[in-house]
Amino acid sequence: MKTFIKEAVKSIIPWILPFLLLLVWQILSFDGIISSRILPSPLAVLKAFLTLSMTGELFDHVSISLERALTGFLIGGSIGFLLGLFNGVFKWLELFTDTSIQMLRNIPHLALIPLVILWFGIGETSKIFLVALGVLFPVYINTYHGIRSVDKRLIEMGKAYGLKGVSLFLAVIFPGALSSILVGVRFSLGVMWLTLIVAETISAHSGIGYMAMNAREFLQMDIIVLSILLYALLGKLSDVIARFFERKWLKWNT
Amino acid sequence: MVKNHFHETSIQLRNVGKGYENRMVLDNICLDIKKGEFLAIVGKSGCGKSTLLRLISGLESCDSGLILMNGKELNGLNKQARIMFQDGRLLPWRKILDNVGLGLQGDWKQKSIEALDKVGLKDRINDWPAKLSGGQKQRVALARALIHQPELLLLDEPLGALDALTRIEMQDLIEKLWLEKKYTSILVTHDVEEAVAVADRVIMIEDGKIALDQIIDLPRPRQRSQKGFTSYVDTILKRIMRPGGTDIHLVEKVRL
Numbered sequence: 102m103k104t105f106i107k108e109a110v111k112s113i114i115p116w117i118l119p120f121l122l123l124l125v126w127q128i129l130s131f132d133g134i135i136s137s138r139i140l141p142s143p144l145a146v147l148k149a150f151l152t153l154s155m156t157g158e159l160f161d162h163v164s165i166s167l168e169r170a171l172t173g174f175l176i177g178g179s180i181g182f183l184l185g186l187f188n189g190v191f192k193w194l195e196l197f198t199d200t201s202i203q204m205l206r207n208i209p210h211l212a213l214i215p216l217v218i219l220w221f222g223i224g225e226t227s228k229i230f231l232v233a234l235g236v237l238f239p240v241y242i243n244t245y246h247g248i249r250s251v252d253k254r255l256i257e258m259g260k261a262y263g264l265k266g267v268s269l270f271l272a273v274i275f276p277g278a279l280s281s282i283l284v285g286v287r288f289s290l291g292v293m294w295l296t297l298i299v300a301e302t303i304s305a306h307s308g309i310g311y312m313a314m315n316a317r318e319f320l321q322m323d324i325i326v327l328s329i330l331l332y333a334l335l336g337k338l339s340d341v342i343a344r345f346f347e348r349k350w351l352k353w354n355t
Numbered sequence: 356m357v358k359n360h361f362h363e364t365s366i367q368l369r370n371v372g373k374g375y376e377n378r379m380v381l382d383n384i385c386l387d388i389k390k391g392e393f394l395a396i397v398g399k400s401g402c403g404k405s406t407l408l409r410l411i412s413g414l415e416s417c418d419s420g421l422i423l424m425n426g427k428e429l430n431g432l433n434k435q436a437r438i439m440f441q442d443g444r445l446l447p448w449r450k451i452l453d454n455v456g457l458g459l460q461g462d463w464k465q466k467s468i469e470a471l472d473k474v475g476l477k478d479r480i481n482d483w484p485a486k487l488s489g490g491q492k493q494r495v496a497l498a499r500a501l502i503h504q505p506e507l508l509l510l511d512e513p514l515g516a517l518d519a520l521t522r523i524e525m526q527d528l529i530e531k532l533w534l535e536k537k538y539t540s541i542l543v544t545h546d547v548e549e550a551v552a553v554a555d556r557v558i559m560i561e562d563g564k565i566a567l568d569q570i571i572d573l574p575r576p577r578q579r580s581q582k583g584f585t586s587y588v589d590t591i592l593k594r595i596m597r598p599g600g601t602d603i604h605l606v607e608k609v610r611l
Binding site for chain 2: 263276
């Protein structure tokens with residue numbers, strides 16, 4: 102019973118500070134100390150959330166943003182993973198491609214926005230392209246380093262026990278690199294949301310970023326703040342999911 | 356009472372040499388190991404005893420000379436051999452059972468359980484390697500090596516990192532399992548007592564050459580209290596600690 106209470110208290114503690122902040126924010130707004138032109142009250146944001154949910158507008162925007170994020174992530178992540186994999190395993194390929202990749206990596210992908218708009222217009226392709234590009238490098242670097250830093254002694258043991266090629270990869274190299282690969286995935290999830298916010302803010306007809314920019318024109322403060330909170334929520338959610346898989350797949354490490 | 360009756364030669368080394376960056380580690384080594392023989396290789400650290408074992412395992416290749424396994428020249432990995440490393444080298448992301456079954460197909464699960472039973476770890480099959488003590492890890496590594504029923508078992512200082520009591524337990528286990536199957540075994544160790552406790556024959560490497568080749572004529576299972584045990588240990592130890600040159604043709608005889 103005591104441990105149960107302890108656990109319950111432990112799970113409440115992280116939420117005390119956010120709750121207090123909300124409370125202070127609400128009180129200050131209510132007293133008019135914070136003008137609603139600067140910052141809407143939490144209740145106003147909640148109201149905006151409910152209204153937009155009822156009309157279905159919110160769901161549309163969130164789902165289109167989510168779709169862009171995931172599509173870009175899957176494309177960029179797959180390319181980054183495969184590049185990291187092959188460069189990690191085959192030395193001659195690394196020699197051939199690594200210098201080029203390092204040069205590309207050092208260009209901030211958001212600097213390509215003007216070019217991307219000229220190439221793809223402001224349609225879906227440009228946003229997915231930017232997300233994919235942003236996600237690619239963190240996944241690449243961590244996959245590559247993960248594979249390169251697999252314990253050489255374990256690889257030697259695997260070979261001495263008759264493993265080679267695919268069986269050696271599946272039994273030793275991939276599991277050995279997995280924790281590093283997952284670090285890359287978690288990092289790239291952050292890049293994914295960041296890129297999407299910027300891309301949607303600059304040019305879009307739908308999505309959370311568009312919702313915020315559209316609200317700006319009509320001075321709908323509550324919707325702007327709601328958009329920001331939505332990004333925070335989605336970012337936290339993807340991190341929780343990534344952590345879940347990390348715990349599941351790296352169970353041996355705890 | 357087990358006497359040494361060897362008829363066939365398992366491994367032959369002919370003028371084997373190996374060096375790293377201008378430093379000669381092994382120089383013109385000639386050695387015959389009989390089928391079923393338990394050989395121990397001793398010597399100071401860095402004398403090349405581990406290198407010799409790695410050459411026989413095929414993990415490294417010799418610079419000169421050749422190694423014959425059952426009369427055939429060894430080229431690449433020695434498929435008849437299984438090696439056990441000092442640092443265990445269990446895969447941390449595989450449970451004990453899956454570690455032992457590494458590289459096996461078919462009814463490997465049943466075989467793994469039997470192999471683990473033999474080393475006394477049947478009840479730990481579902482644990483992660485990180486949960487095991489150093490001695491238990493080496494037991495798993497031993498089970499993993501023996502499940503393949505190798506013709507040749509190579510032991511690269513497998514007990515070097517263990518405490519004294521666990522080491523004696525493991526030596527007894529290694530001897531017991533060897534007595535059951537009589538596979539050819541080569542143990543590299545810096546512990547002379549350990550060499551005398553398990554081996555039929557002890558060779559010592561010094562300056563890249565075999566400086567001592569000593570048959571251990573003691574009944575099995577070996578016991579430290581056996582008559583003659585300490586005198587073997589003393590003789591070999593004295594020879595190792597003696598400074599100065601060696602003569603490859605000098606094979607010392609020990610009188611009890």
